Amino acid sequence: MRNRCWKTFCLTFAALACFAAYGDASEPIKIGVVTPLTGTYTGIGQQVKWGLELAAKEINASGGIIGRKVDLLYEDEEANPLVATQKAEKLFQVSKVDFLTGTVNSASTLAVGQLAERNNKLIATTVSFSDAITGEKCSPNVFRVNAKAGMQSAALAEWLAKEKPGAHVFYLGPDYEMGRSTVAAFKSAAEKKGAKSTGEVFAPLGNKDYSPFFGQIRAAHASVLYTSVAGNDTVRLFTQMAEYGIRQHLTVVGASGTVTSQNIGAIGKVADGYVTGVGYSPEIDTSENRKFVAAFRGMHKADPDLYGADSYGLLYFYKAAVEKAKSTDTEKVRTAMRGIKWSTPQGMKEMRAGDHQAIQDMYAVKVVDGKFKIIGKVRGNTAIGPDTCQRF
Amino acid sequence: MGGAVDYIQFVFMPQVFNGLTIGVAVILMALGLTIIFGLLDVINMAHGEFYALGAYLGITLASHGVGFWLLLIAVPLVLLPLGYGSDRLLIQRVFHQKDRHMLTLLLTFGLAIIMEDMFKLAYGPNTIRPETPISGGTELFGNFFPSYRLFLMVFGTVTIAAVWLVVHRTRYGSMVRAAAFDKHMASSLGVPVGKVYSATFAFGVALAGLSGVLLAPIYSVFPTMGKDFILMAFAVVIVGGLGNIKGVVFAGLLLTQVQAISSLYISPVWADPLVFAIMVLVLMVRPQGILGGKLGHA
Numbered sequence: 055m056r057n058r059c060w061k062t063f064c065l066t067f068a069a070l071a072c073f074a075a076y077g078d079a080s081e082p083i084k085i086g087v088v089t090p091l092t093g094t095y096t097g098i099g100q101q102v103k104w105g106l107e108l109a110a111k112e113i114n115a116s117g118g119i120i121g122r123k124v125d126l127l128y129e130d131e132e133a134n135p136l137v138a139t140q141k142a143e144k145l146f147q148v149s150k151v152d153f154l155t156g157t158v159n160s161a162s163t164l165a166v167g168q169l170a171e172r173n174n175k176l177i178a179t180t181v182s183f184s185d186a187i188t189g190e191k192c193s194p195n196v197f198r199v200n201a202k203a204g205m206q207s208a209a210l211a212e213w214l215a216k217e218k219p220g221a222h223v224f225y226l227g228p229d230y231e232m233g234r235s236t237v238a239a240f241k242s243a244a245e246k247k248g249a250k251s252t253g254e255v256f257a258p259l260g261n262k263d264y265s266p267f268f269g270q271i272r273a274a275h276a277s278v279l280y281t282s283v284a285g286n287d288t289v290r291l292f293t294q295m296a297e298y299g300i301r302q303h304l305t306v307v308g309a310s311g312t313v314t315s316q317n318i319g320a321i322g323k324v325a326d327g328y329v330t331g332v333g334y335s336p337e338i339d340t341s342e343n344r345k346f347v348a349a350f351r352g353m354h355k356a357d358p359d360l361y362g363a364d365s366y367g368l369l370y371f372y373k374a375a376v377e378k379a380k381s382t383d384t385e386k387v388r389t390a391m392r393g394i395k396w397s398t399p400q401g402m403k404e405m406r407a408g409d410h411q412a413i414q415d416m417y418a419v420k421v422v423d424g425k426f427k428i429i430g431k432v433r434g435n436t437a438i439g440p441d442t443c444q445r446f
Numbered sequence: 447m448g449g450a451v452d453y454i455q456f457v458f459m460p461q462v463f464n465g466l467t468i469g470v471a472v473i474l475m476a477l478g479l480t481i482i483f484g485l486l487d488v489i490n491m492a493h494g495e496f497y498a499l500g501a502y503l504g505i506t507l508a509s510h511g512v513g514f515w516l517l518l519i520a521v522p523l524v525l526l527p528l529g530y531g532s533d534r535l536l537i538q539r540v541f542h543q544k545d546r547h548m549l550t551l552l553l554t555f556g557l558a559i560i561m562e563d564m565f566k567l568a569y570g571p572n573t574i575r576p577e578t579p580i581s582g583g584t585e586l587f588g589n590f591f592p593s594y595r596l597f598l599m600v601f602g603t604v605t606i607a608a609v610w611l612v613v614h615r616t617r618y619g620s621m622v623r624a625a626a627f628d629k630h631m632a633s634s635l636g637v638p639v640g641k642v643y644s645a646t647f648a649f650g651v652a653l654a655g656l657s658g659v660l661l662a663p664i665y666s667v668f669p670t671m672g673k674d675f676i677l678m679a680f681a682v683v684i685v686g687g688l689g690n691i692k693g694v695v696f697a698g699l700l701l702t703q704v705q706a707i708s709s710l711y712i713s714p715v716w717a718d719p720l721v722f723a724i725m726v727l728v729l730m731v732r733p734q735g736i737l738g739g740k741l742g743h744a
Binding site for chain 1: 452453456457458459460461464465467468571572573574575578583590592594595663664665666668674675706709710713714715718
């Protein structure tokens with residue numbers, strides 16, 4: 055009985071979906087958003103949602119995309135690749151979305167990318183850092199509008215080479231995929247710029263006490279510490295470094311996810327002086343960005359971070375491509391997206407045709423009195439590095 | 447040669463010292479656990495959450511102007527009635543049933559989940575960090591030892607000694623040991639066994655809360671902090687022998703030194719499996735623990 059109900063339901067739905075697919079031009083364009091609304095990455099998912107909502111509101115108010123309104127359909131990814139693929143499948147098959155975005159966890163983006171290939175749909179990530187997404191595991195159906203890990207490292211290494219030429223660097227990362235890949239990426243970028251590596255250690259995720267590693271850092275006579283720990287781990291690392299007074303002799307630099315708006319309050323004063331490379335800061339002094347920050351604050355009563363800004367920029371990327379293609383057809387939109395230039399709060403971005411990685415200017419930012427200040431800038435073409443995508 | 451001296455002075459020695467401070471922290475956590483385990487035969491899965499509760503209470507009281515030194519007394523005092531009540535209202539309900547091991551395990555596990563969520567609701571998911579009450583440090587043999595860690599070692603040692611004295615040298619302690627040895631005999635000789643049970647649970651919980659206040663400035667405070675030390679504390683309790691205070695001290699120092707020193711030579715990620723391998727070995731070869739002897743039997 056249940057089975058028959060289900061079949062009837064599916065058939066009805068399929069019929070409705072057929073009508074929807076051949077609906078007239080005033081049908082809204084449906085964009086699926088699979089993003090973490092609960093769990094560890096809630097804060098990131100929140101920014102993704104806020105950025106998209108602001109862009110959708112603006113686009114709809116000015117007539118939509120090729121005369122059609124934009125409709126955002128949310129699903130909770132829970133930062134879990136398995137959940138992400140189930141929810142994405144549902145959005146592709148049942149809701150018949152035209153385009154999909156929102157994945158945060160790099161593994162989710164890769165998994166949903168494969169799903170998109172099977173469904174012949176396009177997706178874009180606005181958050182995932184892993185270089186593989188537009189590198190060795192690139193996909194003709196996946197685009198990335200945010201900066202990848204390698205670009206962040208490039209901006210930071212550039213700053214380091216200028217400020218502390220030939221610095222002795224020690225690396226401390228959390229022992230899992232993200233930690234190992236961020237350390238490897240920064241190490242190669244810094245060494246190319248003349249820095250000397252003096253040692254590295256990988257602590258377990260959720261490590262309690264970092265003081266056992268301070269002796270190694272000291273014995274290595276390092277002047278710079280690069281770290282990619284995140285969340286609570288950062289709070290402990292910085293607290294314990296202050297406790298042992300080793301901050302005085304060390305310049306601490308790191309990944310963009312190490313010190314964030316979520317943990318900077320708890321870290322407090324000892325975060326001052328920390329330097330990282332990012333693709334966005336609310337401090338960027340251009341008229342586009344000032345307008346964006348003001349609108350964002352007005353709508354959400356909070357500052358945008360890189361995730362909010364890149365998610366906002368994504369809808370304009372899609373709009374530009376669909377308007378160029380004059381269609382939402384996958385094949386036509388993909389062709390239009392390749393090499394397209396579009397305007398974002400960070401300035402003009404360009405989608406590199408060869409690997410679907412956006413080219414954008416990168417910034418080195420430093421924590422001063424609990425706020426990030428821009429202290430350096432690297433041109434997009436220098437930061438992005440060679441195209442290593444072999445699949446298309 | 448200079449390299450070797452450098453290594454011993456700047457890497458090896460601080461490692462032993464850091465291992466010691468972590469050891470004291472773990473022993474403080476394991477003490478309450480072992481007393482509750484040794485006497486009540488209850489595995490308190492919520493012990494870590496009582497540790498977190500101590501830290502959060504400390505933050506709330508501190509925001510109302512209570513100084514750090516007063517917290518070291520105030521927080522355990524607040525936790526005593528809470529622990530007493532938890533035992534009376536929850537654990538004693540299922541304690542006398544046949545499958546009490548399973549029931550108390552599930553009950554305290556459920557309590558742990560509820561408490562963790564309550565911390566999230568009351569204080570939010572983000573980390574809070576109290577300021578270190580004593581800053582600065584001492585330079586010894588060219589190494590820097592933070593004053594607060596030195597204080598932690600001294601205070602922890604005094605606390606451990608005090609707990610030993612209470613259990614082995616006071617009237618309450620002899621009642622505890624008598625009840626642990628044979629609750630029916632103790633009861634027939636006039637020991638109020640039910641009250642002794644609840645008081646002991648309260649005592650263990652207060653110790654966890656005290657650890658929470660003491661360790662918060664170093665390890666910071668967040669909803670899931672209860673899970674931090676609990677596995678290590680369980681390992682210490684098992685290796686040291688259930689309910690054995692000397693055993694806890696011995697095993698606590700041994701395991702944290704193994705962890706600290708091994709992480710110099712193998713990936714720190716493998717230091718934990720090494721510690722648990724020792725625990726498994728002890729369970730296989732000497733299940734009563736290295737120093738053996740249950741509470742009240744020694």
